[in-house]
Amino acid sequence: MQCNYCEWRCDLANGKLGLCRMYETAEGGIRERFPHYWSSCIPARIESIPFYHVRPGSRALVIGTMGCNFRCRYCSNAFIAKEDPAVVRERMLRLSPAEVVRKARQMGCAGIVFNVNEPAVSLPSLQELAAEARREGIALGCLTNAYTTEESTELLTSIFSFFNVGLKGMSATFNRDHIGIPGVEPILRNIRRLAAVAHVEVTTPIIESVNDGELDDMARFLADVDPEIPWHVFRLLPEDEMKEARYPSVDRIAAALDAVRVRLPYIYFHNFVGSEWVNTHCPECGTLVIERFSLGCGGDKLKACHCTGGSCPACGHEIRLAGDVAPTWQPAEVRP
Amino acid sequence: MSRAIIDAREWQKVFDLKTGATLAAKGPLDDLVRGVQDRHPYPGDLDAAGNRWVTDTAMDLLERYDPSFVFLTYAQQYFAGRYTPLTEAQWGATIATVYREVERFAALSGFTPVIVGTGDMAPLVAPIDLTHLDGLALCTHWSARYAGLHEPSPADLALLGTLPEIERIVPWQQFVDLLGPCSLDPVLLPKYVLVARAGHMFKTVGGAFRQVRRVPAPAYRIPVSGCPEGVSDSTEVRSTVEKLLGAGRVALIFVEGLGIENFPWSCREIGNGREWYYYETGDAQYLTITTGRHQVFEYPPGYRYFEEDGPGKEFPFSGYFRSVPARTIGADFGGRSIAVGNRSMFMHMAAGADISVECFARNLYNQGTMAVIHRDDKA
Structure with a gap:
């Protein structure tokens, strides 16, 4: 029996486990092995996840599970994503959907965001969580590698209303050698699909001399999908198999990005403390409309939002935002 | 104005510590400090070279700034002990490494060392799961022994009262009465503080759970080396160091994760709390020692820390700290002072030294280093 959640389409017949080790066959179908086990359940600033264009200044409950369908050599969460889920689950939280939603409420979270690993490895649990959250008026978002089948991509759209998709590289060589997948085509297909129906931001970790030469190709592709799609370029913090790798040069990557800024107005360069490339400028007139601090792995945060009614205060151009600025960040006279 | 210099490896930038605003104008110590950071990239919290980095960086800074008071913190063994599966032999080797590094600093610098062990570590017996309560349980800042319980139901309290792993359930006001004011x-603030028995830790909401191997062991008393007779409590260490500074140059050195059982120097045992409460290694313990006063309630166990992270929050590079603590030993000392350590986020706040250099790591992810220049008028 073939698993249809991601593009690996692993054979799960006769007790076999797929690459992610999170699904198995049972009673003629495929079921999750460890439903409702969570590797994370913690409040965080939405900017720290990162979502720069979703409800700025709001707090979200960050959740994750375990296992992954990628084998990124630089994985920063290998102790969750690459370890055997059957072992890892011992230290996880087991919470029902109602409990997760209650935690979000108790900690004043406006949304719930799946982070840490890949949501495709836990879709049935997430479907149940989404149903519960929807009843409580809480929106779900996620970070995903988008290596999902077309059917499962539709499932993602039924669960989540905003996405940050990891576009790690374009070339087959990079994807094979550093990510462990045969090619990027399914990811490109799914970015198009997700961006057509939901808010999408994109994140690309940059490894100098490995995938920095693909920046222009990625920018071209993204601009073709949506000319105002927000793009986060991460200075890779090498971990796991690449722990000894040199940190990418901030100046060289920033210069390379300058060359592609003509293609996309919302390009950010961060994942290091003190980055100066985390602010949003109006695509129309260049006015500074949202200011942020970059705290690297400490999580970015909002510094000020100058938008008026979601638009540039200078020219009125509508700034790409999914949801309003959090009430605490709005001027007192306009707070709901 | 306190300045923060971030070194994210091969890239440095200067900020106002309080507002986070970028600073263009150069201070008199900037080049000196930036050079030190550039020469000493941080190897990482779990890297065996983490403690060598402390000594090397401190010596480099010391030779260029010529301080009379040095504050150091060696923490690599705490991170390694907490999160890596060390055998007893490996743990012993880790202790030997920190011993060598502290001794190397003392020999090279000629400073009189006053060494404080923040408390032993013990293997984790089992976590206490508090995630299914009706109320909200929170552990803050890596605490294992203490959790705050917010809005508990009667059923929660009844259940918690049956758990043998919980040593006590303390109403908040009782806690304040013991160590206040708040x-x-x-x-x-929580309604109750929950206290775990030795070897246990609370499991509450949290992020990306790493396998915990060791937790802070009971530390009603902690070791201190280099203090004269008569010192019996952690609140008295500061005045002792100040007396020693009257006669020469002194280094106050924190060694995390080592207590009376594993402390490799001859030592005195001093109090580390009050009655049932003892400090785990962390900002409250640091501040108690550097100010000479109990400091539990600025950032108390189990408080709703995330509620403070809104528009008015200052000091963006200092984690949950919302101000520079007053009357720390470094801030009050009239001579030159430096602090170096691989305990990130709060060392520059707790030491109050003219210049601090600390790693910038969060949840063991290495982002480089941060230097803080609180004062440059002694340059």
Whole structure:
């Protein structure tokens, strides 16, 4: 029996486990092995996840599970994503959907965001969580590698209303050698699909001399999908198999990005403390409309939002935002 | 104005510590400090070279700034002990490494060392799961022994009362009466403080759970080396160091994760709390020693820390700290002072030294280093 959640389409017949080790066959179908086990359940600033264009200044409950369908050599969460889920689950939280939603409420979270690993490895649990959250008026978002089948991509759209998709590289060589997948085509297909129906931001970790030469190709592709799609370029913090790798040069990557800024107005360069490339400028007139601090792995945060009614205060151009600025960040006279 | 210099490896930038605003104008110590950071990239919290980095960086800074008071913190063994599966032999080797590094600093610098062990570590027996309560249980800042319980139901309290792993359930006011006062907004405070028995830790909401191997062991008393007779409590260490500074140059050295059982120097045992409460290694313990006063309630166990992270929050590079603590030993000392350590986020706040250099790591992810220049008028 073939698993249809991601593009690996692993054979799960006769007790076999797929690459992610999170699904198995049972009673003629495929079921999750460890439903409702969570590797994370913690409040965080939405900017720290990162979502720069979703409800700025709001707090979200960050959740994750375990296992992954990628084998990124630089994985920063290998102790969750690459370890055997059957072992890892011992230290996880087991919470029902109602409990997760209650935690979000108790900690004043406006949304719930799946982070840490890949949501495709836990879709049935997430479907149940989404149903519960929807009843409580809480929106779900996620970070995903988008290596999902077309059917499962539709499932993602039924669960989540905003996405940050990891576009790690374009070339087959990079994807094979550093990510462990045969090619990027399914990811490109799914970015198009997700961006057509939901808010999408994109994140690309940059490894100098490995995938920095693909920046222009990625920018071209993204601009073709949506000319105002927000793009986060991460200075890779090498971990796991690449722990000894040199940190990418901030100046060289920033210069390379300058060359592609003509293609996309919302390009950010961060994942290091003190980055100066985390602010949003109006695509129309260049006015500074949202200011942020970059705290690297400490999580970015909002510094000020100058938008008026979601638009540039200078020219009125509508700034790409999914949801309003959090009430605490709005001027007192306009707070709901 | 305190300045923060971030070194994210091969890239440095200077900020106002309080506002986070970028600073273009150069201070008199900037080049000196930036050079030190550039020469000493941080190897990482779990890297065996983490403690060597402390000694090397401190010596480099010391030779260029010529301080009379040095504050050091060696923490690599705490991180390694907490999160890596060390055998007893490996743990012993880790202790030997920190011993060598502290001794190397003392020999090279000629400073009189006063060495404080923040408390032993013990293998984790089992976590206490508090995630299914009706109320909200929170552990803050890596605490294993203490959790705050917010809005518990009667059923929660009844259940918790049956758990043998919980040593005591303390109403908040009782906690304040023991160590207060507390001026924090009551909205942030728990109704109860839960106290775990030795070897246990609370499991509450949290992020990306790493396998915990060791937790802080009971530390009603902690070791201190280099203090004269008569010192019996952690609140008295500061005045002792100040007396020693009257006669020469002194280094106050924190060694995390080592207590009376594993402390490799001859030592005195001093109090580390009050009655049932003892400090785990962390900002409250640091501040108690550097100010000479109990400091539990600025950032107390189990408070709703995330509620403070809004528009008015200053000091963006200092984690949950909302101000520079007053009357720390470094801030009050009239001579030159430096602090170096691989305990990130709060060392520059707790030491109050003219210049601090610390790693910038969060949840063991290495982002480089941060230097803080609180004062440059002694340059």
